[in-house]
Amino acid sequence: MRKLLNDLFNHRIRALIKKEFNQIRRDRRLAISLILPPVVQLTLFGFALSAAVTNVRLGVVDDSRSPESRELIATLTESKSFRLAGYYFSVDQLGAAVSRGNVDAGIVVPYDYAKDLARERPTTVQFLLNAMNANTATISKAYAQGVIRSYNNGLRNQGIHPRIEPVAGSDLSRRGQVQLRPAFLYNPGLVDSWFIVTGVFGLLLILNSSLVSSAAMVREREAGTIEQLLMSPATTSEIIIAKITPLFFLLCMMMLVAIGVLKLAFGVPFHGNVLFLLFGGSLCILSGISIGTVIATFSKSAQQAQLTSFFINPPLSSLSGALNPIEAMPKWLQPLTVLNPIHHFATIVRGSTLKGSGFMDLWPNFLGLLLFTIVLVSLSIWRFRKQLS
Amino acid sequence: MRRIFAQTRKELTQIVRDWRTLALALVLPVVLLLLMSTAISLTVNDLPIVVQDFDDSSASHDFIDSVRASITLHVVSWPVNKTAEEALASNVARAVMIIPVHFGRDMARGTNSPVQLLVDASDANTAKLVSGYANQIASAYNQQTAGGMEAGPVKAAIRLWYNPGLSSKKFYGPGVFVLGLSMFPPLLAALAMAKEGEQKTILQVYVSSISAHEFLLGKIIAFMAVALAECLVMSSLLFTYFGLSFAGDPTPFLIATILYAFCVASFGTMVGVTIPNQAAALQAVALGGFLLVFLLSGLMFPIENIPAGLRWISNFIWGRYYIEIVRDALLQGGGWPAVWFKVLIVGTIGAIFYGIGWRGMRRMQVKA
Numbered sequence: 001m002r003k004l005l006n007d008l009f010n011h012r013i014r015a016l017i018k019k020e021f022n023q024i025r026r027d028r029r030l031a032i033s034l035i036l037p038p039v040v041q042l043t044l045f046g047f048a049l050s051a052a053v054t055n056v057r058l059g060v061v062d063d064s065r066s067p068e069s070r071e072l073i074a075t076l077t078e079s080k081s082f083r084l085a086g087y088y089f090s091v092d093q094l095g096a097a098v099s100r101g102n103v104d105a106g107i108v109v110p111y112d113y114a115k116d117l118a119r120e121r122p123t124t125v126q127f128l129l130n131a132m133n134a135n136t137a138t139i140s141k142a143y144a145q146g147v148i149r150s151y152n153n154g155l156r157n158q159g160i161h162p163r164i165e166p167v168a169g170s171d172l173s174r175r176g177q178v179q180l181r182p183a184f185l186y187n188p189g190l191v192d193s194w195f196i197v198t199g200v201f202g203l204l205l206i207l208n209s210s211l212v213s214s215a216a217m218v219r220e221r222e223a224g225t226i227e228q229l230l231m232s233p234a235t236t237s238e239i240i241i242a243k244i245t246p247l248f249f250l251l252c253m254m255m256l257v258a259i260g261v262l263k264l265a266f267g268v269p270f271h272g273n274v275l276f277l278l279f280g281g282s283l284c285i286l287s288g289i290s291i292g293t294v295i296a297t298f299s300k301s302a303q304q305a306q307l308t309s310f311f312i313n314p315p316l317s318s319l320s321g322a323l324n325p326i327e328a329m330p331k332w333l334q335p336l337t338v339l340n341p342i343h344h345f346a347t348i349v350r351g352s353t354l355k356g357s358g359f360m361d362l363w364p365n366f367l368g369l370l371l372f373t374i375v376l377v378s379l380s381i382w383r384f385r386k387q388l389s
Numbered sequence: 390m391r392r393i394f395a396q397t398r399k400e401l402t403q404i405v406r407d408w409r410t411l412a413l414a415l416v417l418p419v420v421l422l423l424l425m426s427t428a429i430s431l432t433v434n435d436l437p438i439v440v441q442d443f444d445d446s447s448a449s450h451d452f453i454d455s456v457r458a459s460i461t462l463h464v465v466s467w468p469v470n471k472t473a474e475e476a477l478a479s480n481v482a483r484a485v486m487i488i489p490v491h492f493g494r495d496m497a498r499g500t501n502s503p504v505q506l507l508v509d510a511s512d513a514n515t516a517k518l519v520s521g522y523a524n525q526i527a528s529a530y531n532q533q534t535a536g537g538m539e540a541g542p543v544k545a546a547i548r549l550w551y552n553p554g555l556s557s558k559k560f561y562g563p564g565v566f567v568l569g570l571s572m573f574p575p576l577l578a579a580l581a582m583a584k585e586g587e588q589k590t591i592l593q594v595y596v597s598s599i600s601a602h603e604f605l606l607g608k609i610i611a612f613m614a615v616a617l618a619e620c621l622v623m624s625s626l627l628f629t630y631f632g633l634s635f636a637g638d639p640t641p642f643l644i645a646t647i648l649y650a651f652c653v654a655s656f657g658t659m660v661g662v663t664i665p666n667q668a669a670a671l672q673a674v675a676l677g678g679f680l681l682v683f684l685l686s687g688l689m690f691p692i693e694n695i696p697a698g699l700r701w702i703s704n705f706i707w708g709r710y711y712i713e714i715v716r717d718a719l720l721q722g723g724g725w726p727a728v729w730f731k732v733l734i735v736g737t738i739g740a741i742f743y744g745i746g747w748r749g750m751r752r753m754q755v756k757a
Contacts (some may be wrong), residue, residue, distance in 0.1 A: 013693045022730075034670075041680070044680065044684055044699075047695065047696055047699055048684040048685060048690075048694075048695045049684060049689065049690055049697060050690055050694040050695070052513075052514075052694055053691075054693070054694070055693055062693060072543065095712050098550060099719075099721050099722065099723050099727065100723055100726070100727050101721070101723070101727065102711070117543075122544055123544070124542060124543075124544045124545070124546050125543060125545055125546070126545075126546050126548065127546065127547040127548065128548050128550055129547060129548070129549050129550065130550055130551060130720070131549035131550060131551055131552040131553065131555055132551050132552050132559070132560050132716060132720050133557075133560050134555040134557040134559075134560055134692060135514070135557065135558060137519060137549055137552070137555060138520065138521075138555060139514075139521065140515075140517065141547055141549075142518075142521030142522075142524070142525070143527065144545055144547065145524075146521075146524065146544060147546075148543055148544075148545045149528065151543060152543055152618065155543070156524070176528055177501045177502075177535070178496075178501075178502060178527045178531055179503045179504065179506050179508065179527075180504050180506055180523055180527040181503050181504065182506040182508055182520040182522055182523065182524075183505065183506065183507050184508050184510035184516055184520075185474070185477060185507055185508065185509060185510060186509060186510050186511045187510035187516070187741075188510065189511055190510055190513040190516060190517065191513060192513045192514065193532060194511065194513070195511060195512045195513055195514070199678050213555075215668075220530065222576055239594045250563075252721075274498065302668060303580070303668070303671075304409060304665055306408075306668070306671055307409055307410070307413055309449050310417065311412075311413075311417060311420075313418075314421055314424065314425070315424055318424055318425050319424070325433050325512055325514075325515045327435055327436050327437075327483075328433045328434075328557075329427065329435040329514075330427050333427075337413060345642065347480065350511050351478070351480075354511040355477070355478055355509075355511060356478075357478045357479070360479075360570065361475075361479045361480075
């Protein structure tokens with residue numbers, strides 16, 4: 001083992017690594033751009049991207065003007081999901097308000113609402129939803145139905161409208177009801193930001209490590225100093241290893257900072273093993289670095305490398321299931337997430353923080369990440385070597 | 390005037406020569422539009438759910454059948470000797486439904502039977518959707534078995550306006566369209582402008598007879614042309630693949646699009662003038678064009694969800710107003726009365742960007 005390490009880190013590599021470290025130390029902008037943007041991006045994404053549906057502005061047309069109708073409206077608006085935005089006198093006015101965007105939803109209570117209730121007749125209230133945003137509409141629709149359901153139960157239990165109980169004989173015909181008792185595991189408070197920040201974490205690692213490494217790989221060529229390196233007795237793999245090592249350490253620092261932000265700013269619980277997180281993170285960084293190296297071998301300047309990464313990073317991040325559920329993707333794209341390092345890392349992060357999963361649950365993701373890293377690193381070394389020769 | 394167009398022509402020639410920039414300008418927006426609007430939707434189908442039936446009676450089978458019949462939930466099999474939590478921990482299912490023993494007996498006796506639903510809430514939004522759907526299935530099942538009599542006295546007739554099919558493509562399509570427009574034209578404009586500063590070709594401009602206004606306008610018109618070409622390509626995709634059409638008066642959209650093209654082109658040029666370094670300019674545009682527009686303009690999630698400490702920033706984000714104009718034109722159809730001041734704001738912000746850019750250029754003297 002020791003001999004292997006000695007072989008791997010012989011004096012040439014050590015000297016090269018030292019050179020890279022010195023270069024990075026002198027470039028203060030690089031160090032800042034590695035620490036600052038991740039923190040800003042994590043906080044911005046975590047706070048700004050929230051799919052929660054609260055304070056839907058509700059416009060009301062109350063043709064009944066009765067205590068019963070006011071009670072229904074009060075039940076709706078006292079929940080956090082709906083907020084009373086105004087009363088309107090006619091459905092047309094309400095419709096105009098929805099189309100102007102003054103209100104997001106509207107409820108129309110018919111004039112015979114109280115009468116129907118008193119007479120034990122079913123009555124219908126109309127509910128208008130601006131469904132431009134399908135997600136918001138689906139959730140607020142479920143909210144509205146839930147509120148009305150509990151309002152109905154309240155009406156029954158109040159006993160204001162007594163039911164005539166059927167005689168004992170026919171009681172058998174009444175079937176029991178299914179009562180669904182949902183329990184939310186892992187995140188009982190349904191904190192939205194936990195899902196977002198754990199996903200953005202993986203995006204950041206891949207994005208930053210690919211950008212930084214492509215810039216570092218290309219710089220030598222841009223400045224024309226690559227020939228000097230080639231003249232030296234160091235082999236290409238040695239040059240690459242020496243280039244990767246300091247970047248890897250820097251990016252690991254960034255990962256630790258990001259984990260600190262997760263823990264301190266967002267209060268993400270760490271139920272599982274932090275070692276899984278660190279191990280997964282380092283694999284993720286390595287695969288990011290190798291993506292950057294491959295990009296660098298296809299470009300002549302830092303400019304081109306950055307533009308090329310515009311073509312690779314958006315698909316990689318939007319098809320990873322890091323920011324949105326995988327089930328929302330088209331069917332034929334879903335299996336492709338197996339090839340996506342961000343997907344595997346997001347699963348590992350969520351498993352080892354929120355869910356507290358063990359190695360038995362996460363090994364497929366570790367395997368996927370490991371394979372991806374090995375393939376990419378060897379691809380990048382091969383490309384680099386081919387380019388140098 | 391002639392000098393402005395000469396400048397524009399020179400700029401366009403430079404763009405066409407570099408295939409990478411040309412692809413960035415015209416192909417990538419389309420790819421992004423297709424990719425993101427299909428991928429970022431939050432409406433989900435076929436969420437895997439495990440059902441553990443401890444009763445195994447005809448009543449429980451009946452209930453499971455109604456779960457199986459739903460489009461949104463997809464029942465997956467799970468060995469009996471494993472616990473429910475394992476299904477969630479290993480990401481096999483999003484939720485587990487547990488039907489207790491005596492479920493059938495309770496139902497027949499007329500007593501209520503509790504069914505537990507364990508939801509993986511590490512994705513809070515999807516968890517809410519799952520429990521909402523399961524609730525709807527249960528109440529529909531209850532109504533059906535009770536013969537409709539047990540339905541509550543108040544019924545809600547829910548009408549979905551503007552997007553009755555709840556297609557998220559129609560919501561995200563216009564959003565990504567705006568994102569593409571706010572990202573690529575300013576990126577190219579900033580790079581082109583910063584390149585002049587970096588390679589010192591700006592000196593040639595300084596010694597020529599062109600004035601600062603003419604030079605800036607020439608550049609901006611070139612990138613407006615890029616933006617409008619991009620807009621043409623992407624909107625034809627919106628009208629065909631996304632199945633959108635003008636819901637009302639198209640004139641606010643057309644005028645706002647021209648103003649927005651001016652706005653983003655001036656933004657890019659302004660960044661290029663103030664930061665004459667290509668890499669730094671690229672970062673600045675990525676921050677302004679992508680991050681701010683993506684996060685703070687209501688593109689994916691409603692602006693009201695942003696905490697108040699950050700929300701005020703979105704009042705200054707140019708993309709926010711244009712997104713509202715585009716959505717209004719394609720989905721709501723409110724026309725001029727609904728959007729006139731947003732069109733005005735887009736124009737004003739563009740003019741401010743132009744003003745700042747001109748301040749940096751006006752003396753026509755070497756800096757940097």
